[in-house]
Amino acid sequence: MQQQQLPSLKDIQDAYKRIGKMINHTPVFTSRSLNQITGAFLYFKCENFQRSGAFKFRGACHAISQLLATQPVKTVATHSSGNHAGALALAAKLHDIKCIVVMPSNSPKIKIDAVREYGARIVFCAPTLQARETELERVLEQTGAAFVHPYNNFDVIAGQGTAALEFLKELKDPDCIIAPIGGGGLLSGTAITTKSLYPGITVYGAEPKGADDACRSFKEKRIIPSVNPKTMADGLLTSLSERTFKALTTFVDDIFTVSEEGILQAMQLLWQRMKIIVEPSGCVPLAAVLEHIELFSKRKTGIILSGGNVDPEFFSGGHA
Amino acid sequence: MQQQQLPSLKDIQDAYKRIGKMINHTPVFTSRSLNQITGAFLYFKCENFQRSGAFKFRGACHAISQLLATQPVKTVATHSSGNHAGALALAAKLHDIKCIVVMPSNSPKIKIDAVREYGARIVFCAPTLQARETELERVLEQTGAAFVHPYNNFDVIAGQGTAALEFLKELKDPDCIIAPIGGGGLLSGTAITTKSLYPGITVYGAEPKGADDACRSFKEKRIIPSVNPKTMADGLLTSLSERTFKALTTFVDDIFTVSEEGILQAMQLLWQRMKIIVEPSGCVPLAAVLEHIELFSKRKTGIILSGGNVDPEFFSGGHA
Numbered sequence: 102m103q104q105q106q107l108p109s110l111k112d113i114q115d116a117y118k119r120i121g122k123m124i125n126h127t128p129v130f131t132s133r134s135l136n137q138i139t140g141a142f143l144y145f146k147c148e149n150f151q152r153s154g155a156f157k158f159r160g161a162c163h164a165i166s167q168l169l170a171t172q173p174v175k176t177v178a179t180h181s182s183g184n185h186a187g188a189l190a191l192a193a194k195l196h197d198i199k200c201i202v203v204m205p206s207n208s209p210k211i212k213i214d215a216v217r218e219y220g221a222r223i224v225f226c227a228p229t230l231q232a233r234e235t236e237l238e239r240v241l242e243q244t245g246a247a248f249v250h251p252y253n254n255f256d257v258i259a260g261q262g263t264a265a266l267e268f269l270k271e272l273k274d275p276d277c278i279i280a281p282i283g284g285g286g287l288l289s290g291t292a293i294t295t296k297s298l299y300p301g302i303t304v305y306g307a308e309p310k311g312a313d314d315a316c317r318s319f320k321e322k323r324i325i326p327s328v329n330p331k332t333m334a335d336g337l338l339t340s341l342s343e344r345t346f347k348a349l350t351t352f353v354d355d356i357f358t359v360s361e362e363g364i365l366q367a368m369q370l371l372w373q374r375m376k377i378i379v380e381p382s383g384c385v386p387l388a389a390v391l392e393h394i395e396l397f398s399k400r401k402t403g404i405i406l407s408g409g410n411v412d413p414e415f416f417s418g419g420h421a
Numbered sequence: 422m423q424q425q426q427l428p429s430l431k432d433i434q435d436a437y438k439r440i441g442k443m444i445n446h447t448p449v450f451t452s453r454s455l456n457q458i459t460g461a462f463l464y465f466k467c468e469n470f471q472r473s474g475a476f477k478f479r480g481a482c483h484a485i486s487q488l489l490a491t492q493p494v495k496t497v498a499t500h501s502s503g504n505h506a507g508a509l510a511l512a513a514k515l516h517d518i519k520c521i522v523v524m525p526s527n528s529p530k531i532k533i534d535a536v537r538e539y540g541a542r543i544v545f546c547a548p549t550l551q552a553r554e555t556e557l558e559r560v561l562e563q564t565g566a567a568f569v570h571p572y573n574n575f576d577v578i579a580g581q582g583t584a585a586l587e588f589l590k591e592l593k594d595p596d597c598i599i600a601p602i603g604g605g606g607l608l609s610g611t612a613i614t615t616k617s618l619y620p621g622i623t624v625y626g627a628e629p630k631g632a633d634d635a636c637r638s639f640k641e642k643r644i645i646p647s648v649n650p651k652t653m654a655d656g657l658l659t660s661l662s663e664r665t666f667k668a669l670t671t672f673v674d675d676i677f678t679v680s681e682e683g684i685l686q687a688m689q690l691l692w693q694r695m696k697i698i699v700e701p702s703g704c705v706p707l708a709a710v711l712e713h714i715e716l717f718s719k720r721k722t723g724i725i726l727s728g729g730n731v732d733p734e735f736f737s738g739g740h741a
Contacts, residue, residue, distance in 0.1 A: 373733070375470075376729035378697065
């Protein structure tokens with residue numbers, strides 16, 4: 102399979118049939134007061150209520166089911182600082198196979214705890230991409246585990262695309278959809294699904310200004326790696342891959358960058374007005390709306406709240 | 422109308438018809454991991470997603486609609502430290518009448534802000550029941566406003582009973598239902614609805630050990646006022662009224678008291694596992710399950726999460 106091959110709408114629909122019974126069919130929420138504050142008509146796809154606490158479970162679950170369909174895999178492995186790790190660990194447990202995760206030593210505690218609880222083995226490494234890749238290579242060689250990349254993986258992207266598939270069944274005729282972008286798996290799947298079904302819907306990505314490699318890559322039409330990103334949105338630190346870069350440049354209309362204050366404001370609004378917990382990465386699309394009020398005025402806007410894995414101590418950690 | 426008269430199931434069903442278009446039909450959530458932790462089958466009625474952030478909107482909205490059906494009321498007034506104040510303020514705004522709320526000066530900021538935002542006038546008083554009642558008397562005399570008591574009110578109790586009505590449409594054949602108890606409006610409405618429809622369902626109340634007047638009143642079969650209650654559950658500090666005492670002693674099977682640690686643990690679990698914000702008062706029923714694991718083992722248990730009005734700073738306020 103080529104490194105740049107992307108799933109089609111059909112692949113995403115097939116993925117949905119495969120994982121439909123294992124995933125949570127997450128609800129779509131609205132909020133009168135957030136509509137009043139923004140002047141937009143907002144619809145929130147609550148992937149913070151997905152199993153393992155993030156959309157990542159869709160892709161991880163699909164990737165494992167596809168691996169098992171073709172070969173007798175006994176162990177999967179990955180490197181991840183967070184939600185992909187927890188999602189793969191849970192998906193492996195549910196498929197009754199083993200999982201090894203290489204995690205940077207500075208990963209959020211709630212995410213490390215989740216991986217442990219799902220019964221995966223954790224191998225800690227230094228918090229650099231190089232250390233992660235080197236350590237993973239060693240693990241793969243020693244164990245023969247199958248590598249499930251967090252986003253540069255055909256079946257993972259197909260799985261992530263099922264969130265938009267569900268969303269668009271419920272959300273009729275939106276003007277636009279916004280998803281956060283880190284490595285680009287969610288936005289790729291979202292954009293493929295949306296543009297294949299309804300080419301007229303605008304698809305936006307949103308990322309922190311402090312980790313704006315996707316926006317820069319998008320504008321300069323070449324992959325610019327993320328170097329020393331700095332943001333509270335710990336799920337959006339990674340660089341694009343060949344596959345997700347291709348999906349973005351083919352299907353996405355624009356990418357917003359947002360401030361840290363905007364992310365925090367969005368997180369507080371989701372708490373105070375909607376009574377839900379969304380991790381900083383998942384708040385980035387709402388931050389984009391808050392920072393572009395005029396652009397979204399009166400537009401029917403779908404927002405993917407990508408995950409909810411954040412410690413209760415977050416607001417006492419100097420962020421609030 | 423007698424001080425002890427209680428609404429019947431028919432009254433509650435009528436209330437539901439009257440307020441059905443104004444309230445949020447809140448979802449019922451389940452959680453695999455909370456079922457695993459408790460060994461019970463838990464169903465959560467999410468009144469933290471109700472308008473104004475608490476079930477109180479049901480009763481306030483119904484009381485105002487009933488007042489307006491019989492007299493040309495221009496202003497309503499009440500005393501409340503929190504959710505009833507916000508709920509009455511919003512219900513008054515939606516019915517296009519004025520609202521005055523007497524609030525103790527130490528009420529939570531998020532609840533004071535809500536009342537202000539809904540456009541009601543706040544009159545602050547000293548944080549004692551006597552000061553609240555004296556100040557309210559003055560307001561009623563000066564303005565001719567109609568008093569809507571937070572719970573010793575026929576129409577308010579009928580409105581609160583609609584939460585269980587919705588819950589029991591969705592939750593088939595539960596073994597038991599638990600609601601928190603402060604003044605007793607929610608538990609009264611819940612118990613009347615539940616026992617009238619399905620006498621075999623056990624109805625429990627739950628309150629903090631530090632504000633255990635309802636449990637003591639229930640056991641001693643006389644109203645024992647709440648004196649110097651001490652708990653983080655700021656919505657459960659009030660004493661029973663004649664009406665709610667009668668409902669409890671007629672329809673409720675038992676009342677649990679829970680520790681402050683239990684409340685905090687429940688709140689953290691709802692955050693970490695379900696990604697939702699529930700204020701301390703609303704966490705008391707789950708705390709009761711956590712502190713009586715054997716009693717609830719394998720029982721299909723309905724829990725009313727009564728509200729979600731808590732500041733993001735809660736976990737940095739020395740509670741966590």
